[in-house]
Amino acid sequence: MMVVGLTGGIGSGKTTVAGFFKEKNVPIYIADDAGKRLLETSAEIREHVIKLIGEKAYTDTAPNRKYIASVVFKDSEKLEALNKIIHPAVAKDFENWQRKQKAAYVIYEAAILFEAGGYKKCDINILVTATKEEKLKRLQERDQSTISEIEARMEKQWSDEQKRKLADFEIENHDLTLTRSRVDELHEIILKRGKN
Ligand SMILES: CC(C)(COP(=O)(O)OP(=O)(O)OC[C@H]1O[C@@H](n2cnc3c(N)ncnc32)[C@H](O)[C@@H]1O)[C@@H](O)C(=O)NCCC(=O)NCCS
Numbered sequence: 351m352m353v354v355g356l357t358g359g360i361g362s363g364k365t366t367v368a369g370f371f372k373e374k375n376v377p378i379y380i381a382d383d384a385g386k387r388l389l390e391t392s393a394e395i396r397e398h399v400i401k402l403i404g405e406k407a408y409t410d411t412a413p414n415r416k417y418i419a420s421v422v423f424k425d426s427e428k429l430e431a432l433n434k435i436i437h438p439a440v441a442k443d444f445e446n447w448q449r450k451q452k453a454a455y456v457i458y459e460a461a462i463l464f465e466a467g468g469y470k471k472c473d474i475n476i477l478v479t480a481t482k483e484e485k486l487k488r489l490q491e492r493d494q495s496t497i498s499e500i501e502a503r504m505e506k507q508w509s510d511e512q513k514r515k516l517a518d519f520e521i522e523n524h525d526l527t528l529t530r531s532r533v534d535e536l537h538e539i540i541l542k543r544g545k546n
Pocket residue numbers: 359360361381382384385386389415416418419422429432433436437440460461462503506507
């Protein structure tokens with residue numbers, strides 16, 4: 351079974367594109383969601399995160415995501431250490447999930463697919479892009495984030511130029527109708543590759 355990596359900068363439309371593949375009954379694994387779930391449920395991760403970020407990282411048993419974000423997105427070392435805690439657990443969780451899937455291919459959607467090296471385990475890698483203006487507008491509408499909060503995250507991610515060098519395909523996600531037809535096209539290409 352092939353693994354297709356799907357990534358893109360914050361607000362580029364990764365989750366939206368993953369939804370279009372889901373409509374074609376392609377199993378979708380959202381790494382961000384797995385990271386969130388493990389942060390909430392793994393006692394081992396909780397212990398490591400509190401050691402790294404302090405007691406305020408959790409209120410009772412729930413992770414304080416806003417607080418953790420406020421620390422790590424302005425401290426590259428702490429972000430890297432947090433990634434080292436969460437990513438291996440997500441990789442194991444993905445392998446268990448993938449074993450249960452019955453499909454020609456699955457999608458592994460991850461915000462930092464290239465930065466964290468996950469693309470090396472994928473047979474094909476798709477990059478979703480949009481203009482900075484589009485991303486800022488979408489995120490302000492979706493999350494009511496401030497521009498500085500969004501830019502703090504953008505600075506911790508590679509540029510589209512860097513990602514393009516490692517991507518097999520790009521989806522320029524401007525008009526949703528065109529994006530949907532691009533997904534249809536890539537779906538056929540992926541199925542053909544799987545047959546060869
Ligand atoms: C710091 C955390 C708690 C902030 O949670 P929050 O709910 O505010 O953000 P969320 O997880 O929904 O991420 C929103 C967006 O932020 C960006 N982002 C998240 N993690 C990272 C990271 N490690 N590096 C760069 N950008 C990131 C991505 O564009 C992501 O789509 C969370 O992002 C986190 O645990 N990140 C580190 C682990 C990780 O890399 N998770 C994502 C893949 S497993």
